[in-house]
Structure formats: C-alpha cells, structure tokens
Amino acid sequence: MAARSLRIGLIPGDGIGREVIPAGKKILESLPSSLGLSFSFVDLDAGFDCFKRTGAALPDKTVKTLKEECDGALFGAVSSPTTKVAGYSSPIVAMRKSLGLYANVRPCKTVLSPAFASPTKTPIDLVIVRENTEDLYVKEEKTYPDPSDPTGKAQIAEAIKRISSKASWRIADIAGQIALRRDKMRQASGSGTSHTKQGMVTITHKSNVLSQTDGLFRSTAREALSQPHFNALKIEEQIVDKYYDVIVAPNLYGDLLSDGSAALVGSLGLVPSANVGEGIIIGEPCHGSAPDIEGKGVANPIATIRSVGVMLEFMDLPDAAEVIYKAVDASLAEGKLVTPDLGGTATTQQVTDDIIKRL
Numbered sequence: 460m461a462a463r464s465l466r467i468g469l470i471p472g473d474g475i476g477r478e479v480i481p482a483g484k485k486i487l488e489s490l491p492s493s494l495g496l497s498f499s500f501v502d503l504d505a506g507f508d509c510f511k512r513t514g515a516a517l518p519d520k521t522v523k524t525l526k527e528e529c530d531g532a533l534f535g536a537v538s539s540p541t542t543k544v545a546g547y548s549s550p551i552v553a554m555r556k557s558l559g560l561y562a563n564v565r566p567c568k569t570v571l572s573p574a575f576a577s578p579t580k581t582p583i584d585l586v587i588v589r590e591n592t593e594d595l596y597v598k599e600e601k602t603y604p605d606p607s608d609p610t611g612k613a614q615i616a617e618a619i620k621r622i623s624s625k626a627s628w629r630i631a632d633i634a635g636q637i638a639l640r641r642d643k644m645r646q647a648s649g650s651g652t653s654h655t656k657q658g659m660v661t662i663t664h665k666s667n668v669l670s671q672t673d674g675l676f677r678s679t680a681r682e683a684l685s686q687p688h689f690n691a692l693k694i695e696e697q698i699v700d701k702y703y704d705v706i707v708a709p710n711l712y713g714d715l716l717s718d719g720s721a722a723l724v725g726s727l728g729l730v731p732s733a734n735v736g737e738g739i740i741i742g743e744p745c746h747g748s749a750p751d752i753e754g755k756g757v758a759n760p761i762a763t764i765r766s767v768g769v770m771l772e773f774m775d776l777p778d779a780a781e782v783i784y785k786a787v788d789a790s791l792a793e794g795k796l797v798t799p800d801l802g803g804t805a806t807t808q809q810v811t812d813d814i815i816k817r818l
C-alpha cells in the first residue's frame with residue numbers, strides 16, 4: 460500500500476509552545492508504519508515574539524503556506540500582552556478567521572492515574588465545541604468619556620458581542636455530528652454507561668439575560684439540531700444535569716467552560732483541541748504560553764500530543780488518532796512519568812519518549 464503523505468505546518472508561537480510543538484512532531488514521526496502515513500513538515504512563524512521581530516503577529520507567508528501547502532498544522536501558544544500594543548492583534552483569532560476555522564473542538568477526559576488524584580468522583584468524558592469566529596471575539600471595542608461625569612475623566616469601554624444565525628447553525632451542526640460519531644464509537648466498543656446510552660448535545664447560553672444575542676444562538680442551534688439526521692440525539696439546553704456528552708457554546712462561554720473542565724481532569728496541560736472548518740485542521744493545546752515555566756523543559760506535552768490525535772481524527776484518520784490516545788492513556792494510567800503540573804518531576808522529553816514507546 461502506498462503511504463498517504465501529509466504536509467504539516469508547525470507553528471510553535473510563544474513560550475512553551477516552542478517546547479511542546481516539537482513533541483507533537485516527534486509523535487507524528489514515530490507513528491507505526493502499519494498506519495500507512497508519512498509526514499513532511501514546514502516551520503511557520505506567528506506570535507508576540509514574531510510581532511516584535513517582524514512587525515507582524517501572523518505573517519502573510521504563514522497563512523499562505525497553511526492555505527496552499529498544508530493538510531494539517533499544529534499551533535502551540537501565544538502570549539498576547541494584557542495592555543494594548545499599537546499594531547498588535549492576537550494571531551490566534553486572526554488565524555482562525557482567515558482560514559475559516561469556525562469550530563474549536565475540545566475533548567476533555569479523565570484518565571485515572573496513581574500519580575495524581577482525580578479532582579472529580581465521576582470520571583469526565585465530554586467534548587466542548589466552541590464557536591471560533593464571533594461573539595465578543597470580533598474585537599470591536601471602543602472607549603469614550605462617560606457623559607455623566609462632569610470632570611470628563613471617567614471613561615466607558617464597550618465591546619460588541621456579535622452572534623449570527625449562520626455561525627450558530629454551523630457550530631450546532633458540527634456539534635451534532637460529533638455527538639453522533641461518539642455515540643457510534645460507544646456502541647461499537649460497548650463502552651457506554653447508563654448515562655451514555657444516547658448521544659447528547661447541551662446548548663449553552665444565557666438567553667434569559669441576553670435575549671437577542673444568546674437568544675439567536677439558542678434558537679438557531681435548536682433548529683440545526685432538530686434536523687432529521689440528529690433524531691438519535693438527546694438535545695438539552697443549559698446546565699441541568701451532571702452528565703454531559705457534547706457541549707456547544709458561543710466563543711466566550713466555550714473558552715471559559717473548557718478552562719473549567721481542564722481543572723476537572725487534572726490540568727490544563729492535558730487538554731487538547733483542534734480548529735476545524737472547511738479545509739485545513741489545526742491541532743492546538745488549550746493551554747497558553749506559560750511564561751513561568753518557559754525554558755525549563757518541564758511543560759506537559761500531553762495536551763499537544765492529544766491535539767495531534769484530534770487533528771488526525773478530523774483529517775479522517777481515526778485509527779492513527781486512536782493509537783495516540785491509547786498511548787497517552789497508558790502512560791497516564793501507569794503514572795510513573797508525569798510533569799510538575801500533575802505533581803511529578805518528569806521532563807517534557809521523558810513524557811514524550813514514554814508515550815512514543817507505547818505507540
């Protein structure tokens with residue numbers, strides 16, 4: 460069988476992105492040859508450091524190469540400054556927009572390990588499907604003098620929260636497809652529990668307060684998920700139960716919920732994501748650039764390694780993804796080599812090598 464050859468862009472970005480993206484590359488290079496895959500790589504620039512060096516946080520060349528050459532990509536992390544820097548804008552948001560990556564898919568799963576206690580009694584296994592292109596992240600903000608202040612010193616800052624039916628429909632639709640796929644996999648492996656007898660999508664919103672924006676998200680998502688091909692799914696709204704399967708959320712709530720869920724499975728260093736749209740798939744750990752541990756060689760590579768799996772899953776390579784997920788789970792379940800975020804002393808390199816040996 461001729462090997463399927465895939466070109467992967469590598470965009471480490473800032474901070475520990477430069478330590479975990481090489482781990483992701485090594486995993487791809489070490490996949491068993493029986494999968495019939497071969498990979499070539501192209502290094503690409505983006506991030507705040509890139510902005511300081513070149514004046515562009517997301518160089519045109521990076522976007523062009525991703526669009527024209529790459530089947531997939533891995534993106535590390537960015538440390539955007541917390542105060543406004545003239546000419547700078549987050550490359551993550553820009554990249555998702557310019558490549559039409561409208562969904563950020565964030566699986567969050569507990570693996571029981573002797574190395575660290577599970578923060579929850581019941582193991583977690585859910586996917587957050589975060590809308591990637593709008594909501595408050597359209598970044599249309601303004602600051603102006605507060606007209607009620609006679610001194611003219613007080614200010615008011617405003618940001619637009621934009622929700623469209625088009626974006627709400629497509630994010631709900633992909634969430635429904637993911638729930639159907641998870642359901643099928645559970646049926647095939649017999650791994651369902653009494654809670655997971657049926658695939659489920661929970662629509663997250665605050666339409667009781669934001670009746671127009673979140674109201675539009677809610678009604679459109681409901682409509683999208685009432686298409687006949689989603690009949691097998693249970694559709695919930697809001698947070699009503701202890702059990703979640705797939706959660707679909709507008710951009711901001713999706714971001715916050717996934718950080719919360721990361722705490723429930725042990726560390727943000729474990730949680731992967733993939734940016735999905737109509738073309739390229741970009742795997743991306745949910746964590747940021749972690750300047751406090753940058754350069755120490757102890758960043759947890761698992762979020763990135765799992766992101767390689769999620770990227771492959773959405774590139775229609777579920778067998779390759781499964782090999783990676785199983786190797787990561789086995790390493791965690793043994794628990795001999797874990798990084799400091801999980802209470803251990805292992806290095807990025809040791810954890811990566813331990814996972815590679817299990818592929």
Ligand code: GGG
Pocket residue numbers: 534535536537538539540549550551552743744745746747748
């Ligand atoms: N890999 C996710 C990541 O880098 N998160 C940090 C983050 O959200 N940064 C936003 C930004 O710096 O633009």
